[in-house]
Amino acid sequence: MISHSHVTATTHVLYLHGFRSSPQSTKAKQVAALMATQFPNVIWWCPQLPPSPQAAVDLIQAGTANWPAHSMAVIGSSLGGFYATWLAVQRGCKAVLLNPAIDPARDLAQYIGEHSAWHNPAERFYFAPEFVDELRALTVGPIPQPDKVWALIAQGDEVLDWREMTARYPDSHLVVLEGGDHALSNFANYLPQLLAFLNLPSAA
Numbered sequence: 001m002i003s004h005s006h007v008t009a010t011t012h013v014l015y016l017h018g019f020r021s022s023p024q025s026t027k028a029k030q031v032a033a034l035m036a037t038q039f040p041n042v043i044w045w046c047p048q049l050p051p052s053p054q055a056a057v058d059l060i061q062a063g064t065a066n067w068p069a070h071s072m073a074v075i076g077s078s079l080g081g082f083y084a085t086w087l088a089v090q091r092g093c094k095a096v097l098l099n100p101a102i103d104p105a106r107d108l109a110q111y112i113g114e115h116s117a118w119h120n121p122a123e124r125f126y127f128a129p130e131f132v133d134e135l136r137a138l139t140v141g142p143i144p145q146p147d148k149v150w151a152l153i154a155q156g157d158e159v160l161d162w163r164e165m166t167a168r169y170p171d172s173h174l175v176v177l178e179g180g181d182h183a184l185s186n187f188a189n190y191l192p193q194l195l196a197f198l199n200l201p202s203a204a
Contacts, residue, residue: 009201010094011071014064014087015046018078018101019108022048024119027077027098027187034191039200043067049080051125053104053134060087069093073198078160078182079104081151082138085168088149089140096194097151099160099182102168105135107160146171150197152190154180173197 013035017025023032023046035044045063049056060083064072073094076084081100088095101107109132117123143149149172155162159182166174175190184190 008071008199010042010073010198011201012043012064012067012073013045013198013200014060014067014072014074015044016060016074016076016080016083017046017049018080019104019111020115020118021077021080022117022119025077027184030188030191031075031194034195038202042200049083051127051131053083053131053138056083057086057138061090064091075194076100077184079108082135085143085149086138086140088143088145092145092148094148094198095143095150096197097149097153097169098184098187099154099157100151100165100168101160102164103139105132105139108132108135143169143172147173149173150194151175152184152187152194153177154182154184156180157182 015028015031017023017028028046032046035042047059047063069091074084074087075096077098079101081097082104084095084097085100111127112129114124114126149169151169151172152175153162153165154177156179166176175193
């Protein structure tokens with residue numbers, strides 16, 4: 001069970017997509033639709049992140065600079081989960097992590113070069129060697145308030161090691177799926193738990 005020690009309702013929600021992904025990802029669109037229909041009073045932002053990690057966090061910081069840390073939350077998928085962890089340490093806000101990348105500097109070093117965007121293959125971007133150093137510079141230590149983190153981790157993730165993910169957040173609320181995949185195809189089943197953790201003010 002999730003303790004509601006943080007009874008503050010979440011008023012602002014940021015969604016950070018993964019590597020090669022976009023706001024068009026299935027999970028991002030599922031949460032966006034929920035926000036629009038059930039929580040219209042919540043400020044919702046799901047930006048397209050630039051390939052440069054430093055540029056990505058600059059964008060995140062600028063866009064959330066006026067957000068109240070005590071009532072904002074960040075949802076991050078894969079590489080977005082790495083950024084969300086960084087933001088949670090910076091701001092002390094709630095974080096929801098979906099198969100979060102733990103050491104992207106190590107994992108993405110082999111992806112230096114040109115890539116197509118997942119949801120728009122005609123769109124191409126370059127992952128530069130210095131981006132690996134930028135990722136390394138954004139690595140943070142343990143989360144100061146681990147109870148403000150809720151993570152959904154699939155043992156069947158074909159990209160990231162679930163053991164590494166669970167070991168990174170030992171004192172947080174972890175939901176570990178026996179199977180599953182990196183994309184969390186059954187993500188919709190876990191939206192009620194995610195929403196309960198966020199404690200959003202409903203329109204009613």
